[in-house]
Amino acid sequence: MATATGGTLRGPDVEVDGASFDSRTVAPGELFVALVADRDGHDFVATALRAGAGAALVSRPVGAPSTTTIEVADTATALLDLAAWARRRLTATVVGVTGSVGKTSTKDLLAAAVATGRRVTANAASFNNDQGLPVTVLGAADDTEVLVLEMGMRGFGEITRLCSVARPDVGVVTAVAPSHTERVGGIDGVALAKAELVVALPTTGTAVLNADDERVAAMAAATNAEVITFGTTAPATVRVEGLTVDALARARFTVHSPWGTVDVALAVSGEHMALNAAAALAVAGVVGVDLQAAAAALATARLSSGRMNVVAVATGGIVVDDAYNANPASMRAALAALARMDAHRRVAVLGLMGELDDPATAHTEVAAYAASLDIDIVAVGTDHYGQPGCSIADAVAAVGPIGDGVVVLVKASHAAGLEQLAADLVSVAGGVAERAR
Numbered sequence: 146m147a148t149a150t151g152g153t154l155r156g157p158d159v160e161v162d163g164a165s166f167d168s169r170t171v172a173p174g175e176l177f178v179a180l181v182a183d184r185d186g187h188d189f190v191a192t193a194l195r196a197g198a199g200a201a202l203v204s205r206p207v208g209a210p211s212t213t214t215i216e217v218a219d220t221a222t223a224l225l226d227l228a229a230w231a232r233r234r235l236t237a238t239v240v241g242v243t244g245s246v247g248k249t250s251t252k253d254l255l256a257a258a259v260a261t262g263r264r265v266t267a268n269a270a271s272f273n274n275d276q277g278l279p280v281t282v283l284g285a286a287d288d289t290e291v292l293v294l295e296m297g298m299r300g301f302g303e304i305t306r307l308c309s310v311a312r313p314d315v316g317v318v319t320a321v322a323p324s325h326t327e328r329v330g331g332i333d334g335v336a337l338a339k340a341e342l343v344v345a346l347p348t349t350g351t352a353v354l355n356a357d358d359e360r361v362a363a364m365a366a367a368t369n370a371e372v373i374t375f376g377t378t379a380p381a382t383v384r385v386e387g388l389t390v391d392a393l394a395r396a397r398f399t400v401h402s403p404w405g406t407v408d409v410a411l412a413v414s415g416e417h418m419a420l421n422a423a424a425a426l427a428v429a430g431v432v433g434v435d436l437q438a439a440a441a442a443l444a445t446a447r448l449s450s451g452r453m454n455v456v457a458v459a460t461g462g463i464v465v466d467d468a469y470n471a472n473p474a475s476m477r478a479a480l481a482a483l484a485r486m487d488a489h490r491r492v493a494v495l496g497l498m499g500e501l502d503d504p505a506t507a508h509t510e511v512a513a514y515a516a517s518l519d520i521d522i523v524a525v526g527t528d529h530y531g532q533p534g535c536s537i538a539d540a541v542a543a544v545g546p547i548g549d550g551v552v553v554l555v556k557a558s559h560a561a562g563l564e565q566l567a568a569d570l571v572s573v574a575g576g577v578a579e580r581a582r
């Protein structure tokens with residue numbers, strides 16, 4: 146590992162298994178990576194070693210001479226170099242997943258579908274950046290057959306850098322929508338940045354593209370890899386038909402594909418999840434997993450925390466925790482799901498959507514869309530929705546009782562910090578109901 150990073154091994158040689166940059170969750174035997182960001186990871190090396198870390202990746206001397214460290218010039222760069230080295234040792238098929246909306250949900254559904262026939266490793270939550278992706282690669286078991294890596298971006302060149310580490314064989318692009326637009330000059334810039342995944346694919350690889358999104362479909366011209374599409378239109382390789390939803394807005398539909406036709410009933414809410422599931426089934430077909438088994442897995446697959454997590458509360462209502470992230474497209478999708486749920490009162494607790502080139506217009510349009518669906522808005526921390534924004538502390542009272550027939554959606558960009566608010570709403574409503582929904 147020292148050779149792979151151009152670093153210097155100090156202390157006794159040891160074996161390590163996996164890596165972590167969080168001293169609170171580091172597992173015994175892992176390499177602790179002392180990243181320097183808002184907090185200096187070197188201050189937590191001793192804590193990580195006491196928790197059982199096998200060694201530490203550092204950029205300055207730390208600890209006693211008996212402490213095993215690899216000393217490098219820059220720990221963030223060395224982490225990427227180390228993951229690139231680990232990737233070359235794997236024989237797994239690597240699937241990269243990106244998109245303005247749906248990439249984490251697609252990653253979760255894809256991992257569940259493919260795991261029915263292959264040994265799968267996928268990144269936890271949204272570990273999709275320069276720190277999370279390499280840690281996922283380093284944590285993959287040697288016998289991993291399919292490695293699923295979500296890839297996020299906030300600017301040009303970031304997905305290219307992640308692809309230089311991951312070397313994906315399959316690339317999935319879910320959608321292009323207004324997200325991080327202030328950093329890339331608008332939605333066409335978003336499309337260019339997301340297309341970096343498709344450009345990185347080898348000629349032996351496969352691009353899995355959303356046929357319903359014209360900017361994503363156009364990415365077929367950017368690759369020499371095989372192209373498979375998914376969508377609701379007839380030209381799509383993997384096609385969704387007969388889409389309906391139940392009382393909790395969970396999608397039921399049929400998928401037609403080169404590998405057969407299957408009926409799908411999702412366990413997660415939102416009509417928009419049907420396309421994410423179609424992408425997952427497309428990848429299952431590409432890697433040779435039985436489509437019936439993959440579809441059956443989607444019937445019980447759950448999403449990462451903060452993504453359309455539907456909770457029935459003791460007072461009789463429902464709280465939908467979709468608070469992990471938001472942009473205008475994902476807001477509309479979540480509001481549409483809320484509108485399709487069986488309820489007599491629907492409330493959307495909405496926080497700020499960040500990194501938009503025209504935030505005032507974007508938030509106003511979301512508010513107008515909610516009004517068109519007869520959804521009440523409680524704005525938190527921003528007045529962009531056309532009403533004074535309340536504090537997180539006051540939001541619970543603003544929502545009111547969550548009794549029978551009341552559904553409350555909580556959604557915002559991650560920086561707004563509304564995850565705890567979703568938990569508070571559940572707690573005030575008496576906690577999770579014992580009955581299943």
